Amino acid sequence: MKKEYNNRCSERLLPIKYTPNFGWTNYATWLINLEILGDIEFDEIVSADHLKEIVEDTVFSQYKLGNGSYLVEDFARSFISEVNFYEIAQNINEELELQS
Secondary structure (H helix, E strand, O other): OOOOOOOOOOHHHOOHHHOOOOOOOOHHHHHHHHHHHOOOOOOOOOOHHHHHHHHHHHHHOOOOOOOOOOHHHHHHHHHHHOOOHHHHHHHHHHHHHHHO
């Protein structure tokens, strides 16, 4: 059965497999690159591990558990685990090479 969505619904609220990826591996990769890494000006080659560390620090640095619920953290970690940090690193490193 095909799922239908209200047109007023934000793309960000759609399930990952039903959302656009704009040429990236998946929606999670596109969104993390856009919302977290896209505004950072890198001046040296980056690794996938370093990018993942930046994202986790950004997402969880001010995160406080309330009432013992880990649900929000679990959802965030699940979303981050879908990100192709190697693809983002390759893209950033190619941009750096073009600038030099």
